[in-house]
Amino acid sequence: MKKQMTRKEMPLGTVIDSPGCSREYKTGGWRNLIPVRNAEKCTNCLICWIYCPEGCIKVKDGKITEIDLDYCKGCGICAEECPVKGKAITMVEEKKEN
Amino acid sequence: MTNLQTKKEPGSVKDIKSARFAAMTGNNAIAEAMRQINPDVVAAYPITPQTEAVEEFADFVANGKVKTEYVAVESEHSSMSACIGASAAGARTITTTSSAGFALMWEMLPIASGLRTPIVMYVANRAFSAPLNIHCSHDDTMGGRDTGWIQLYSENAQEGYDNMIQAIRIAEDQSVRLPVMVCLDGFIISHSVERVDLLDDETVRKFIGENKPPYHLLNVAKPITIGACALQDYYTEHKRQHSEALINSKDKILQVADEFAKISGRKYGLFESYKLDDAEYGLVIINSAAGVAKMVVDDLRGKGVKAGLLKPRVYRPFPGKEIRDALKHLKAIAVMDRVDAFGAGRTPTFTEVASAMYGLEKQPLMINYVYGLGGRDIRLEDINNVYEKLMDIAKKGKVDKVFDYLTVRE
Amino acid sequence: MALSLKELSKKEELFSSGHRLCAGCGAATTMRQIMLATEDPVVISTATGCVYVATATYPYTAWKCNWIHSAFENSAATISGVEAAYQSLKRQGKIDKKIKFIAIGGDGGTYDIGLQSLSGALERGHNFLYVCYNNEAYMNTGIQRSGATPLGASTTTSPAGSASYGKKVFRKDLTAIVAAHNIPYLAQTTPAHWRDLMGKVQKALAVEGPTFLNILAPCHRGWRVEMKDSMKLARLAADTCYWPLYEVENGQWKLNYTPKEKKPVTEWLKPQGRFKHLFSNPEYQKVVDRLQETVDKEWAALLKKCVVESKPPETETKTAPARDVC
16 A cells, blocks of 8 residues: 655646556455466466456466466456366355454 | 726836737637637637637637647537646647536536646636526636636736736646636627737747646656546545645746736736725726726826725635735725625625735725626716715714625616 | 457556456456557546546556546547647647547446537547447446436336336437447447457557447446356347447448347346346336347347448457357
């Protein structure tokens, strides 16, 4: 989270001059279900990647490397849309502390 | 309405290089100022009585006299929205309107100022409906006085022209970055032909300089988000920042006026004091009617009556302290507005002036009139009656009726 | 550029994580896909609505491009000012970069309160793309009916009750209204048809002049479905022909997707809680029938207009996932 600015520190007229800084705001805490990916089943078709509303499925050289749980809200679209027979992603109850 | 020149600096307009003059309506003078300013974008919608100004400007565009992109929008709401977009994109931007058009863009006025887009807007003051009336009241801009804009009022075409040119400098100044509205009386001034002294194009170009926005939407290397929502945690800081900027703009307005005097020979301040220094009875009156009132002042002075007048120019930021200092020695003051603030029992300018006088040990007696609504003519004898009323209450030492309508059939 | 997911996944995400749209939001997927489809720098104006409040909450922004919000009903007017500034400054030699302009609004900001501003900007011919993310009600303020809400849907201002079956009138056909402006390109699509959507964004941005996309973006909160089902519902809308995928290019209507088997509209209605009352009260069967009749009639009319059936512009195929429909 950003430190709260004073009026003198704020750029004029509601301007935000750090593009994409919403990444400092983590939305992972919204989640009840957590996506679990079976790397062996996954064909890296990237359907989950293109449908994810959060952009939290990380891809490198066409291969999924991780699901960024800092932002995943647990909607389950990735698991629902996974075209692999028997699903390469499943949603499971997340064990939370407290 | 003749002989209404503002105070001249020592020397005269004849000393100014390449000065010229012309017979122009208020709308002509504004359009001419717009041509000389040569803005990047104009987005405007026609409405009586401002229409002639945009028609004339469209003609400049059609004949290649300006480099402006003219956006002929489908409403005033869209004109102000497009101006906000253009100004946020770094373009020098102007629009014009009146009355209902002003009301339709109302939602966008605090947005333009809140986003700190330095738009300049010419308003030919006109009455609000209902009943519909195309003539002058100050309903529009007085209603919009607290939308976070700087407001400059103009007695005649000359002042309208001069205010437009100064408005660009004020709005775009790095310490200000706020929109400015330049107001003059619809029909009475917008459509009356007067002599206007004009600057030459090059002088205006040099005077206004370049717009240098600290951020803008076309800077691909440094993307910004402008207009985000700010909730309980930030809204107050945004408003405070805006409020400070408006209050602090007073110094810049005066500095720009000083520089303008150097190129034009015409000196502006926060307001015009007319024979006020030793006056006992004074009017506070805005725009064209001040011209009529000055003639009455001259006449009364000829009869030995110490009459004077204060004509506000800068209404936002309101120069309360300066106005108090200019008026505090008077015996009695009449504040006259071409607008009613329904239900308040006082008009906007009375409220402002009375508030400025608050705390004085010895306060002048004050009365308040609504006059000239919907373009009703204000005559010399009407103003004369007001001064007589002031002399009467000063003699009695008390006011029996603070608020009244002038020239109404009861 | 090639619309293969592998290639697209190498691009920078210009719509960042950390936005506050609901989990499973169809509009969020839509925004990601739009931004991934852009090639030149873009300036975006966004109308007040879900996408606005959830992506630009001071001091945070999900946008990596230049972006502006000014109000609700004026996304198109605002972008027309930005575009006018660009034209002016470019003509004066003060800017040389190629920049594209996109206005975004929900169905409230587009079908209803922003219709005049949209129409004006289209008529004036500004060079911009208008995107309506259509979730068929005022979702940001709590599911009030809009001009895009379908007949029979229960919303908070057209609630189903003992004396009402929900919204009493049909949605307006905004895409056809836009088509009547004779702009060079417009289309309907959904984020479930990602290749169709992204191809249309690229096609629209390549065209000189105003262009328009009406994108059905399911809202699971307002539609009363599970959040995992957003894409499924968008797909069903196309498969039932409730939301046909088509484009109008220089006045020529083209169908982009014909379902293998046209499903009954009930398959799209039944999973949605906003239509539940239509199926629990036998009297309301007539509303379902009217919906089906209207879909059939509109589909037949569309087929007549679409003389050419065409695939979307970019047809490179990726290794065959079953759902990669078009």
